Amino acid sequence: SGSVWEWCYDWFGGYPSEASTDPTGPYTGSHRIVRGGAWIQPAEDCRVSVRQYRRPEQQAVYIGFRLVRNR
Numbered sequence: 001s002g003s004v005w006e007w008c009y010d011w012f013g014g015y016p017s018e019a020s021t022d023p024t025g026p027y028t029g030s031h032r033i034v035r036g037g038a039w040i041q042p043a044e045d046c047r048v049s050v051r052q053y054r055r056p057e058q059q060a061v062y063i064g065f066r067l068v069r070n071r
Helices: none
Strands: 005-011 032-035 051-054
Touching: 005 051
Parallel strands: none
Antiparallel strands: 005 032, 032 051
């Protein structure tokens, strides 16, 4: 958190009103989720729970992704 906003697989949409673990967004859309804040944001926005949305083709020095390897 805090280095760059991280692209997420989910499309942007509202969360369910009831409590849920690891909610997912809609199956399609025009904007993807980015999470975690970036060095350009205020400190209170540099948390995993902070999310914004961007068009998938948008590029910026403060948006990236994290690679995960499953062994």
